[in-house]
Amino acid sequence: MSPKILIVTALLALAACTEAPPQPQPEAPVAWNAANQAALERALAGVERHGLDRALFLPAGARDPAPAALNRAALGLAHALARGRTDPAQIHDGYALPRPAQDLEAGLARALAGNGLEAWLASLAPQDDEYRALSQAYVEARSRPGPDTAERARTLAVNLERRRWLERAPAATRIDVNTGAATLTYWRDGRPADTRRAVVGEPGSETPILASPLYRLVANPTWTVPRSIQEAEIVPKGAAYMRRQNMAWEDGWIVQRPGPRNSLGLVKFDLRNDQEIYLHDTPAKSLFGEDDRHASHGCVRVDDALGFAEMIAADAGVADAWREARAGSEQAFVPLPRPIPVRLLYHTAFVEGGRVVIVPDAYGWDDRLAVALGLPARPNRPVQRRARDLGP
Numbered sequence: 514m515s516p517k518i519l520i521v522t523a524l525l526a527l528a529a530c531t532e533a534p535p536q537p538q539p540e541a542p543v544a545w546n547a548a549n550q551a552a553l554e555r556a557l558a559g560v561e562r563h564g565l566d567r568a569l570f571l572p573a574g575a576r577d578p579a580p581a582a583l584n585r586a587a588l589g590l591a592h593a594l595a596r597g598r599t600d601p602a603q604i605h606d607g608y609a610l611p612r613p614a615q616d617l618e619a620g621l622a623r624a625l626a627g628n629g630l631e632a633w634l635a636s637l638a639p640q641d642d643e644y645r646a647l648s649q650a651y652v653e654a655r656s657r658p659g660p661d662t663a664e665r666a667r668t669l670a671v672n673l674e675r676r677r678w679l680e681r682a683p684a685a686t687r688i689d690v691n692t693g694a695a696t697l698t699y700w701r702d703g704r705p706a707d708t709r710r711a712v713v714g715e716p717g718s719e720t721p722i723l724a725s726p727l728y729r730l731v732a733n734p735t736w737t738v739p740r741s742i743q744e745a746e747i748v749p750k751g752a753a754y755m756r757r758q759n760m761a762w763e764d765g766w767i768v769q770r771p772g773p774r775n776s777l778g779l780v781k782f783d784l785r786n787d788q789e790i791y792l793h794d795t796p797a798k799s800l801f802g803e804d805d806r807h808a809s810h811g812c813v814r815v816d817d818a819l820g821f822a823e824m825i826a827a828d829a830g831v832a833d834a835w836r837e838a839r840a841g842s843e844q845a846f847v848p849l850p851r852p853i854p855v856r857l858l859y860h861t862a863f864v865e866g867g868r869v870v871i872v873p874d875a876y877g878w879d880d881r882l883a884v885a886l887g888l889p890a891r892p893n894r895p896v897q898r899r900a901r902d903l904g905p
Contacts, residue, residue: 544625545580552631553587561655562648563638563677564670565593566887584621587630591617594637597677599885601722605878607788609723610856611680639676643864647673650862650869667889668871671882672862686828687854688727690792690813692720693861694872695806697792697815699824707824712795712806712814719876720811721788722859726852730822730831731781732838732845733771739789739905742810743767746903758903771844776904779839780822782815783846784855792855794818797902807875812905813857825853 557567567573570593571586578586592598595617601608624633638644647669654666683689685703690696692713699707714720738747738760747755747767755761759770769775778794795814800806815821819839826835829849838845861879862871874880884890 545583546628548628549625549630550583552628553583553590553634556590556631556634557586560590562652563594564648564651564666564673564886565598569593569598569887587621587634588617591621591634591637594634594677597674599674599882601675601678604881604885605722607721607723609721609725609786609788610678610858611724612678613680639679639681644673644676646864646869647676647862665871667883668862668874668879669869670886670888671879672860674882674886675858675860683856684854687856688792690720690855690857691860691863692722692807692813692857693859693875694863694870697813697821699821701828707821709821710801710806710816712797712800712809714809714811715807716876718809718811719878720809720813720857721790722857723786723788723790724854724856725784725786725790727782727792727825727855728785728849728852729783730826730835730838730847730849731783732835732847733779733841733843734775734777734781734793735771735844736769736775736777736905738767738769739810742903742905771842776902778814778818780818782818782822782825785852790857792818793905795902795904797904805873805875810905814904825849829853 553571557571557573560567560570570589571578571582575582595615596613601610601612620633621630624630651666651669651673654662654669683700685700687700689698689700690711690713691698695711695713697709697711698705743766747758747760755767759772759774760767761770762768769777773779774796776795778796780794782792784791790812792813792815795818797814800808800814801816822835823832826832826847829851831847831849834847838847859876859878861874862869864870880891
């Protein structure tokens with residue numbers, strides 16, 4: 514294949530991962546007076562703090578751009594700040610988090626008519642403290658050239674983009690799992706009430722990015738083994754192994770009975786989604802002591818899961834029902850009166866204890882997003898699977 518064809522192929526692949534900015538309606542009035550044009554220039558001059566390149570929207574030094582070009586630049590910038598420059602569904606299979614939705618064309622028209630373009634654009638990016646801290650860290654890294662700071666800036670840029678994908682007002686009471694760091698945070702009424710370690714999917718069996726409500730607690734759960742694990746990891750070991758693991762065939766499926774050796778442990782946190790992803794306990798407690806906790810088949814294991822279940826049950830007003838369910842030896846379900854939103858996120862740069870923390874890109878997803886943003890690519894890294902236990 515000729516070098517020219519390779520270049521065209523690469524550009525087409527990149528375009529598939531990058532959302533084209535929305536085009537303005539051609540009949541819409543465009544009030545590009547001198548004040549509005551100057552406001553757009555100031556906004557573009559400050560776009561670096563978002564980890565973006567102004568050349569994506571309007572090249573520097575463009576002389577007397579036509580109103581249509583200014584319109585495209587303003588809408589492209591608005592889209593990048595409000596929803597992200599890229600489309601997460603093109604980058605991640607099964608991406609299932611809601612994105613911000615607003616009428617940017619109408620917002621632009623109002624901003625131009627009222628000479629409020631700069632303030633409107635500034636309002637579109639996330640306004641929370643963590644985004645501002647990551648933005649400041651990015652600007653500082655860019656100001657100190659070098660290979661280490663260039664890599665830091667690259668990581669910060671992709672994590673700023675991930676936050677622009679997210680809705681600006683998440684539920685005040687929710688559970689956020691950061692699969693990049695393998696941690697779980699329980700937010701109660703807008704404040705972090707509890708943070709603990711988690712074990713998440715290993716490379717090759719990555720925990721997906723999704724939003725899914727926690728709707729019930731399951732005491733003494735059974736585990737119906739997925740087909741892929743059945744065929745690859747259980748059936749070849751024979752009937753004696755299944756007996757030792759308290760497993761049996763039921764209606765064509767391998768089911769592990771309740772008990773302390775059950776791969777789900779003593780509690781399961783049921784999430785409502787079509788990807789068979791949930792939170793649960795585990796008998797493999799030693800994994801929580803490791804720095805790299807990307808070691809499951811894709812579900813999320815929770816440190817001190819029983820203690821976490823008691824906290825959730827108390828807050829939900831079902832503590833008595835939970836204690837009764839736990840007292841038995843068979844599987845029992847305790848519905849929550851109000852489902853708790855759960856978000857499974859992948860952040861490799863975040864704020865912890867007042868400082869910006871960067872963790873290794875366990876899944877290689879930073880690389881994929883960086884390329885979509887037009888940042889330099891790195892050589893592909895082989896997937897490093899870990900020896901793991903049986904559990905999901």
